[in-house]
Amino acid sequence: MATSGQSASQAKQLQFAPMNSALDVGFWHRLSRKKLEEYKLDDSPKPINGYYYNGDPDGLPSRTSLDFNSFDEPIQCPPHCFPSHGTLLNFNTMDAFKSCDKKAELEKIAALIWTDITSGAALKDPSLLSRFLLLTFADLKKYHFVFWFAFPALCSIDSINVSKTQHLNQCFSEEQIQSLQESYDAIADQRKGLAYFLVQKQDDLLVVFPLSDWDLLPDKTQVMLGFCDPCTLDQYPGWPLRNFLALAAYHWSDELQNVQVLCLRDRTREGVRTTDHSLVLDIHLPSMKELHECPKCVGWEKNQKNKMAPRKVDLSASMDPTRLAESSVDLNLKLMRWRLLPSLDLDKVAQTKCLLLGSGTLGCNVARCLMGWGVRTITLVDNSTVSYSNPVRQSLFEFEDSLEGGKPKAQAAAERLKKIFPGMQATGLSLSIPMPGHAVGSSEDVLKQTREDVAKLEELIDAHDVVFLLMDTRESRWLPTVIGGSKRKLVMNAALGFDTYMVVRHGMKPPKEGAVHDTASTSDDGAACSSACDDPLPLSPKSPSFLCIPGDKLGCYFCNDVVAPGDSTKDRTLDQQCTVSRPGLSMVAAALVVELLVSLLQHPKGGYAPADTSAKDDHLTTSLISPLGLVPHQIRGFLSRYHSLLPSSMAFNMCTACSPIVLERYETEGFEFLLRAFNEPHYLEDLTGLTKLHADTENCDVLDFSDDESITSQ
Amino acid sequence: MAEGILSAEEFARNILEFFQVSDLLKDGWELRYEEKHAQQSCPYLVKRNVLRALHIADVGDAGRLDEHSRTEGAGMDATLRNMEEEEGEGGDGDEDVDVAMPDGRAVVAACRFDYHIVYNLSYSVPTLYFSACHQDGKILSLDEVWQSVPSHYQRRLQSERWTFITQQEHPILGRPFYCLHPCHTADLMTAVLKATSQTSTSHSNYLVTWLSSVGPVVGLALPLEYAKLCEKR
Numbered sequence A: 001m002a003t004s005g006q007s008a009s010q011a012k013q014l015q016f017a018p019m020n021s022a023l024d025v026g027f028w029h030r031l032s033r034k035k036l037e038e039y040k041l042d043d044s045p046k047p048i049n050g051y052y053y054n055g056d057p058d059g060l061p062s063r064t065s066l067d068f069n070s071f072d073e074p075i076q077c078p079p080h081c082f083p084s085h086g087t088l089l090n091f092n093t094m095d096a097f098k099s100c101d102k103k104a105e106l107e108k109i110a111a112l113i114w115t116d117i118t119s120g121a122a123l124k125d126p127s128l129l130s131r132f133l134l135l136t137f138a139d140l141k142k143y144h145f146v147f148w149f150a151f152p153a154l155c156s157i158d159s160i161n162v163s164k165t166q167h168l169n170q171c172f173s174e175e176q177i178q179s180l181q182e183s184y185d186a187i188a189d190q191r192k193g194l195a196y197f198l199v200q201k202q203d204d205l206l207v208v209f210p211l212s213d214w215d216l217l218p219d220k221t222q223v224m225l226g227f228c229d230p231c232t233l234d235q236y237p238g239w240p241l242r243n244f245l246a247l248a249a250y251h252w253s254d255e256l257q258n259v260q261v262l263c264l265r266d267r268t269r270e271g272v273r274t275t276d277h278s279l280v281l282d283i284h285l286p287s288m289k290e291l292h293e294c295p296k297c298v299g300w301e302k303n304q305k306n307k308m309a310p311r312k313v314d315l316s317a318s319m320d321p322t323r324l325a326e327s328s329v330d331l332n333l334k335l336m337r338w339r340l341l342p343s344l345d346l347d348k349v350a351q352t353k354c355l356l357l358g359s360g361t362l363g364c365n366v367a368r369c370l371m372g373w374g375v376r377t378i379t380l381v382d383n384s385t386v387s388y389s390n391p392v393r394q395s396l397f398e399f400e401d402s403l404e405g406g407k408p409k410a411q412a413a414a415e416r417l418k419k420i421f422p423g424m425q426a427t428g429l430s431l432s433i434p435m436p437g438h439a440v441g442s443s444e445d446v447l448k449q450t451r452e453d454v455a456k457l458e459e460l461i462d463a464h465d466v467v468f469l470l471m472d473t474r475e476s477r478w479l480p481t482v483i484g485g486s487k488r489k490l491v492m493n494a495a496l497g498f499d500t501y502m503v504v505r506h507g508m509k510p511p512k513e514g515a516v517h518d519t520a521s522t523s524d525d526g527a528a529c530s531s532a533c534d535d536p537l538p539l540s541p542k543s544p545s546f547l548c549i550p551g552d553k554l555g556c557y558f559c560n561d562v563v564a565p566g567d568s569t570k571d572r573t574l575d576q577q578c579t580v581s582r583p584g585l586s587m588v589a590a591a592l593v594v595e596l597l598v599s600l601l602q603h604p605k606g607g608y609a610p611a612d613t614s615a616k617d618d619h620l621t622t623s624l625i626s627p628l629g630l631v632p633h634q635i636r637g638f639l640s641r642y643h644s645l646l647p648s649s650m651a652f653n654m655c656t657a658c659s660p661i662v663l664e665r666y667e668t669e670g671f672e673f674l675l676r677a678f679n680e681p682h683y684l685e686d687l688t689g690l691t692k693l694h695a696d697t698e699n700c701d702v703l704d705f706s707d708d709e710s711i712t713s714q
Numbered sequence B: 001m002a003e004g005i006l007s008a009e010e011f012a013r014n015i016l017e018f019f020q021v022s023d024l025l026k027d028g029w030e031l032r033y034e035e036k037h038a039q040q041s042c043p044y045l046v047k048r049n050v051l052r053a054l055h056i057a058d059v060g061d062a063g064r065l066d067e068h069s070r071t072e073g074a075g076m077d078a079t080l081r082n083m084e085e086e087e088g089e090g091g092d093g094d095e096d097v098d099v100a101m102p103d104g105r106a107v108v109a110a111c112r113f114d115y116h117i118v119y120n121l122s123y124s125v126p127t128l129y130f131s132a133c134h135q136d137g138k139i140l141s142l143d144e145v146w147q148s149v150p151s152h153y154q155r156r157l158q159s160e161r162w163t164f165i166t167q168q169e170h171p172i173l174g175r176p177f178y179c180l181h182p183c184h185t186a187d188l189m190t191a192v193l194k195a196t197s198q199t200s201t202s203h204s205n206y207l208v209t210w211l212s213s214v215g216p217v218v219g220l221a222l223p224l225e226y227a228k229l230c231e232k233r
């Protein structure tokens, strides 16, 4: 026999590497399902199973693994793993978990093991020596689990001493090791998972026998005890040896007082199998033959802090449907980025806070599309309720919402958004937006209310990055246009005619002096668009410009009012005022206004991006700066011809909503200025020098008509 | 048949061959059959319980526990701390001293990986699904999974589209798994097969060629023995 560097002359106490638990998330999935569908409040012991393996690379802890299949009968170990028989105690409350008599529970399992040893059952089926106890409490609301494993090991009555520890290849020749492997394989193939066995030298080769063959073996003092050892430590055997030694000490102590133990470690790496690193221990085994009661038992697993206490795991990330929905929504968008647009900045989109003024067909469809892009914060504002005719067109409502007078639209829409995707931060608010030319009156109450409404709207616009104008009247868009312009927010506008639509991003005024802006600098507007276009000519605001205009020179919805497209709609104006648009129109316009916003967010200059146009078919050839493509000022569509144009126009210096004088008055006089605009019919026209604005507008068809059949109070 | 893809029949043949090699090597693959389509049960391969010692930044269990204590406060955690105090000292006082982990070994997180190779009907390619979790069953986050990618594959992960990892429901088990998305597998295989001047039909084991090329990204290496399946017939 080979000599050993490890051999020690004096014997020391044999120590064992403890068993660790290792749980796959599938185990917790299965336990949750069992608890909900089968166990319910039944907390009686349930048989489960686990397995361990003796082929791990060095440095890994020995462990008993449980997974999705741990509840299956018969046991389904992976190939070359060894079963462990478990008892599950799943408690209904944390208190029950805590107050359970753990010592008594462990002793019950110990008694099982001891009975299997003394009755001889474990000689026929040695896997009975490997048992575990698992205490759990599952909080299925939070997906938190508390658990505590015990791997019961029967203690020897006296200490077991080891006099020599060697590697297998220090004890035996290559040929002998080869014979050991072949013999083990032959027996193991017949009995699935042969974890404990006997080894005897015959004709100088090592031969493996099942425990039940003990009586047939010739010279019993020459028998080695073999077990499959999950431990990877160089000096110590693993936990499964303990109960095996108890069995040997009970049945065979006369013959095996001094016995060699083979800790079989069987590893295949890069397709090459080796058992050389297995340990061979020379031990002295105190007899347990005379023992008539179950010996003491140990084996509770320590927690992460190395204390004798349970562990807890939070699996909400992988089990909570809400969290799962969130992560798959994220992944879905990331997938788009990875596959197609590596430069897409999705976080920027996700973090954009959107304020939707109007919760009708446009509001509903815009919200849905924003949600698709991963926008999480959406605030909806409306002052009407869901009516019977709404749900078929307004995609966030159901029939139920229109009963009993109807739910407030904004709140109903926000609730539905959260139902569709619980990760949404959606809020709905009922708010009337004061309008110019709609006198507030002088009553204290009304005045106070108007003041509050304005303050609320200012606060909302402040708290968001983008304001969508999706109302069904033109006048109600005025106030948010002024506030949004003054606060330098992105203002996105969509308006519908019967079969025409207009989508426009409002020009973004240059940053205020001293203001810190997160968007790229725009101070010299020449530079802002020099790369993409030549000097913009000073154009009459009344004629649409098809030249490139930098973002801070672009007009707003009210500037554009006076340059409405074509005259084909003129005759229909009256009809449109009290009728609906073609049902698909809102979807088209809502989708476009969101896509335009996202393209704009991806543009390095953001709201200051110069406008792309379709003049001279530029839109087909111009080089794209935003990774998503063009960032036009306006999209005007004509459904009857399935045609759209991308015009752009300069800010109109007499505009009632975005001209310098209006913004200046708003910023210096605040509510007093607004009040005059609301109350005095010609105040704005007079102020801007546009006395005929309303008259012009009426002639010039407008694209903002109710998409609702009923004309609301505005 | 289009380039770089594999029929379901070929897939079944490939994994049977694969499984035979695995059985000889004892490297732990299991052959399973999807149960719901009894008449046309499609086999798939599973390798469970592959332990990888990962150096993942700050995944100490204790740290995670504390984090929960802070956020969740109350009931369960208080009880747990309470139990630690009560039973912490008790131990079992047994003379069989447990072996502590030897000194000088850095604390590494041993993470469990399970690998599933399933046929994807819509892409007509095999797909690698995997689960990865800590020892208490908590799954690794996508970021942790990315960190687990061996450093020499990190760049590849960034640049090659066929190695990107995503999360999807396992088509047979219905639970969330990570997977190497199959949408570029056919491209990859077209390129690989071209490089070795083979076609998917003359090629004798598509599965091995594919798996040996994408598996290592997520810690799944194939022993050389499998390459024998790819030798031209």
Ligand SMILES: [Zn+2]
Residues within 6 Å of the ligand: A555, A556, A557, A558, A559, A560, A651, A652, A655, A656, A657, A658, A659
């Ligand atoms: Zn304007």
